[in-house]
Amino acid sequence: MPTPSRPPARILEITSYPPPRAGWGIRVEYLKHRLEAEGHTCTVLNLGTSRTIPSPEYETVLGGGDFVTKVWRFSRAGYLVHVHASGDAVKGTVLAVIGSLISLLHGRRPVLTFHAGATQRHFPVHRSWTWTPLYGLLFALQRQIICNSDAVKVCIQQYGVPASKIVPIPAFSAQYLEFTPQALPPQLEAFYQRYPQTVFVYVRLRKLFYPLTLVEGIATMCAARPDIGVVLCGAYGGHFEPEIREAFDRRIAELQLADRVCILEDLDHDSFLTALKRSAIYLRTPITDGVASSVLESIALGTPVVACENGSRPRGVVLYPAEDAERMADAVLHTIDHRAEVMAAQADLEVRDTLADEVALLTR
Secondary structure, three states, X not given: OOOOOOXXXXXXXXXXXXXXXXXXXXXXXXXXXXXXHOOOEEEEEEOOOOOOOOEOOEEOOOOXXXXXXXXXXXXXXXXXXXXXXXXXXXXXXXXXXXXXHHHHXXXXXXXXXXXXXXXXOXXXXXXXXXXXXXXXXXXXXXXXXXXOOHHHHHHHHOOOOOHHHEEEOXXXXXXXXXXXXXXXXXXXXXXXXXXXXXXXXXXOOOHHHOHHHHHHHHHHHHHHOOOEEEEEEOOOOOOOOHHHHHHHHHHHHHOOOHHHEEEEOOOOHHHHHHHHHHOOEEEEOOOOOOOOHHHHHHHHHOOOEEEEOOOOXXXXXXXXXXXXXXXXXXXXXXXXXXXXXXXXXXXXXXXXXXXXXXXXXXXO
């Protein structure tokens, strides 16, 4: 609870927010509820796909003018502005800059959480010189910057940001493992019954998830073992690139993989963890995601992880080069054949309450 000498804080979160329960929106949902449980006020301006749907959980954003008006109103009322951005989405970064500037106009420096890993579409500097000034401005405006890892902190320092301003706080927290097992959709339950070696994949049909490499890898691993099936969660949800979806669907048909894959929309968090725990392997394909909370969730639940190398994977994760379908398939097959050995290497995972660290930073 807030100390008697310090009034409760008021925080304005500018971010995507569930639904859908994906990405950093889940982290913000946990953060909002933790702040409110400790007596603080937390208001969310929802920039996600549900932003126009009224909810008691967040403020809607109906357009650019509405966004500016609401940030202005809450900043003027004394709220600390907490913006969120990544190196993948320029539009979201621009909105974070605008929100930060409005906060400064009202005499208060904002806080930024910079999400994802050390390799992103426009981050760090060497990945996109075109957008370096934009990201440099975003970082310069902040009172403090939260990131997921020391590796990301080093990359942010390349923009001239002092190390003392950057605080690594892993996105994963003990609360992520609090879930109620759910009855799974009938098609998924039947798929688990049919394929004892089920590989679970959360994938978006976007370039840096390497979905076409994934399809080729699935073909190789399925040819090697008739007991392998692959669950593709989220493939048709969210923002996808139409040309990639067309190529993805066409390649699955050409390789005659329809019976070996189960394509799902997004699952809620309880169902996602239920499915993850039921799976033989969790396969993680994007290179931009850093450590990835779902990787840590999987390890904590006892499901071994195979993931593309991005410089931030936890110890013991079985790695492969992001664009190498053969090495992906080999990694999956190796993990199936040596499950106990792989799990022993991944088992030493510290699960702590990182929300407490973030709340302390925002409310001091």
